[in-house]
Amino acid sequence: MNVIAFLKSPFQTTRSLWRIGQTVLGIIFRHPITGTSIIPLLSDGKIVLIRRRDDGLWALPGGMVDWGEDIPTTVRRELLEETGLELIKIRRLVGVYSAPDRDPRIHSICVVVEAEVQGTMEIHDTSEVLEIKAFYPSSIPQEPMSHDHYRQLQDYLSGLTTLA
Template sequence: MKVPAFFAAPLQSTLNLWRIGKTVMGIIFRHPITGTSIIPILPDGRIVLIRRRDDGLWALPGGMVDWGEDIPSTVCRELVEETGLELIKIRRLVGVYSAPNRDPRIHSICVVVEAEVQGSMEIQDKLEVMEIQAFPIDALPKEPMSHDHSRQLRDYLSGLTTLA
């Protein structure tokens, strides 16, 4: 499909900025960024997912660990920011995912946890999240999901603790 000329220049400019930005981040950090994914479980057993605004795909809530923050604090903060839900407790470590291509934006290491949550689902970060929904385990969305979240959910549902 051919892109109309009036879109081509801005699109190419945006792509170039993205490539430059990724290169600069790689030079500055030279190490992967640490983040979290959360498998939020409501009292009725449903799993809460978000639909990301950037790619339109279903995803687990989560995000990058802020400077001076530990993983449990990140889990609590990201749950509130993306779903409005309150963390009751982290039940278990599902895995640590570190493949360089698991996140299309940057090389990141993701610590995935199962979390018992409560409260009312409400989008807090409308720039990042466009929808929140709770799914029974037998009705989870089919692939593809954002990032490597399909694998993370499969590993969780299989009872695995993964180092990948």
């Protein structure tokens, strides 16, 4: 398109740009996003949970994998941001959860791991986290929990490795 045609038809140009934008957004957002949930274990056997700011519910710490990160790096970063705790080691894969409705915001694939952690619980990301608390497995809050975290915890406590 030449400059004169561009100046004469800004509506058509805007509409073309909108179509290109829709195509790009469709490519980006029509694919699931990869994230993590972490089941952080303290040395006394307690499991650390966070209370989310957006829905007020208890949840596992975790979040989306950033560009250029692998899952262990994401686990380490999210633990520190949301709980102030340091990752000692990832003990095991608990499961991969991919149901399109598992996260009300987006279609995400969640890799859930059990992690040995240490340090002092402290909220670093106040925009996401209201509260941090450690629970013995027998006193984990019941449903409702955020997203599908109650199921993830139940699978973990049952010793399962889940692909769902």
